[in-house]
Amino acid sequence: MSSLYEQLGGAPAIDAAVDIFYRKMLSDDRVSRFFETTDMERQAAKQKGFLTMVLGGPNNYTGLDMRTAHAKLLPLGLNDSHVDAVIENLGTTLKELGVTDEKIAEVAKIANSVRNDILGR
Amino acid sequence: MPKLQYGERLIEVHPGESVLEALLRSEIAVPHSCRAGACQSCVLRSTSAPPATAQLGLKETLRLQNYFFACLYRPNEDLTIDTDSTPKEQEVQILERETLGPRVLGLKLKPSQSLSYRAGQFIQLRREDGLTRSYSLASLPNEDALTLHIRLVPNGRMSQWLFGEPSGPLYLRGPSGDCFYTEGKPEQPLLLLGTGTGLAPLYGILREALQSGHHGPIQLFHGAVSETDLYLQNELQALAKEHPNLSYERCVLQGEPSEGVLRGDLRAVVKERFKSLRGWRAFICGDPELVNALKKWAFLTGASMKEIFADAFVMSPVPNQVTAG
Numbered sequence: 001m002s003s004l005y006e007q008l009g010g011a012p013a014i015d016a017a018v019d020i021f022y023r024k025m026l027s028d029d030r031v032s033r034f035f036e037t038t039d040m041e042r043q044a045a046k047q048k049g050f051l052t053m054v055l056g057g058p059n060n061y062t063g064l065d066m067r068t069a070h071a072k073l074l075p076l077g078l079n080d081s082h083v084d085a086v087i088e089n090l091g092t093t094l095k096e097l098g099v100t101d102e103k104i105a106e107v108a109k110i111a112n113s114v115r116n117d118i119l120g121r
Numbered sequence: 122m123p124k125l126q127y128g129e130r131l132i133e134v135h136p137g138e139s140v141l142e143a144l145l146r147s148e149i150a151v152p153h154s155c156r157a158g159a160c161q162s163c164v165l166r167s168t169s170a171p172p173a174t175a176q177l178g179l180k181e182t183l184r185l186q187n188y189f190f191a192c193l194y195r196p197n198e199d200l201t202i203d204t205d206s207t208p209k210e211q212e213v214q215i216l217e218r219e220t221l222g223p224r225v226l227g228l229k230l231k232p233s234q235s236l237s238y239r240a241g242q243f244i245q246l247r248r249e250d251g252l253t254r255s256y257s258l259a260s261l262p263n264e265d266a267l268t269l270h271i272r273l274v275p276n277g278r279m280s281q282w283l284f285g286e287p288s289g290p291l292y293l294r295g296p297s298g299d300c301f302y303t304e305g306k307p308e309q310p311l312l313l314l315g316t317g318t319g320l321a322p323l324y325g326i327l328r329e330a331l332q333s334g335h336h337g338p339i340q341l342f343h344g345a346v347s348e349t350d351l352y353l354q355n356e357l358q359a360l361a362k363e364h365p366n367l368s369y370e371r372c373v374l375q376g377e378p379s380e381g382v383l384r385g386d387l388r389a390v391v392k393e394r395f396k397s398l399r400g401w402r403a404f405i406c407g408d409p410e411l412v413n414a415l416k417k418w419a420f421l422t423g424a425s426m427k428e429i430f431a432d433a434f435v436m437s438p439v440p441n442q443v444t445a446g
Contacts, residue, residue, distance in 0.1 A: 011158070011177050019425050026421060030444075038413050041180075044426045045161040048155070058157040065154055093230070 319407020
């Protein structure tokens, strides 16, 4: 059984998904401040890593990676509401790409599994 | 077993091993994270063209310069990693200084060895006492001389010297940068946005595109503080007349502009003009604040991250000045 990553079209398709996802984040007042940077390409690469992971693509991120990556955002007020907003944007991105609600729920579950790592809990 | 040259080290790559694995095993600290070709932490450069499979997802201008993902490249043949991030230096002669505007100098240089570059890349100019500044190339690789556009910066050490009495040996290092035209999509619409001497790389890029037969729309917007800061207007108008797919717009922040010149901030001008940049390629050069804002605008307006090429002209700090009183 192939992963959603493969079903969506693998690596080439993910670039298009990243564009959609990252745009949503930059336009979402709830979370945009966490994504403000002058190095947009580097930021996009991180989004790509995240999307690849939650869609079941090849990745070797550890919980520790997620923890250290987000640690500096905690003093800026990063909390559950922001993780919720990102998962919501993930959902609308996948919906735009034609993914079923059922599959979206599965992806949200995977994203939620790293919630505590992201929030340093 | 393939041999991997990394600086002084010669490493035997085990069968099926990736470059990243081989380097880490040899206790060479290469930045990395996802080990899956997504995060771009482990991007390295080879002295020869890596296989496309090791470059999947990398921007085209980086692929052409032999950059690759260390975690994806499982070599079958020997390779050398380019660890020397400083390109070779060579002496250059000033051939000509042309006044392009009251505050812009066209500097024509003759390199001692012919420089292989792509229109839009930049070089570093070093004076004998060590003063070094980066400048974009405005010339085309098939031209004999290298052309730079030098902006006269208030209290700018290099520019004041170049505008004045430059003498003594001058050295050049480069080229660097990934803001250049690539062939393959001759019908793609191109958006070129520049402020001040950000026009320099764009002037090279648009002529390179036209020379290679680009027939999609090429839209150039040059923004400046005032009309006296605009330059190469005649040349660009002539090019636009000769090539129907090239359009050229100027806008200024201050003063009453002449007919045909827009008044306003470049960001406001393009926002009003373009509702969607889907499918476009954008080249954005000049003032860092504007470049970053325009990059973000281009992306949010639909241009793919992979199709946005930016070159922010970061200024060197001005030397401390004694204050009066």
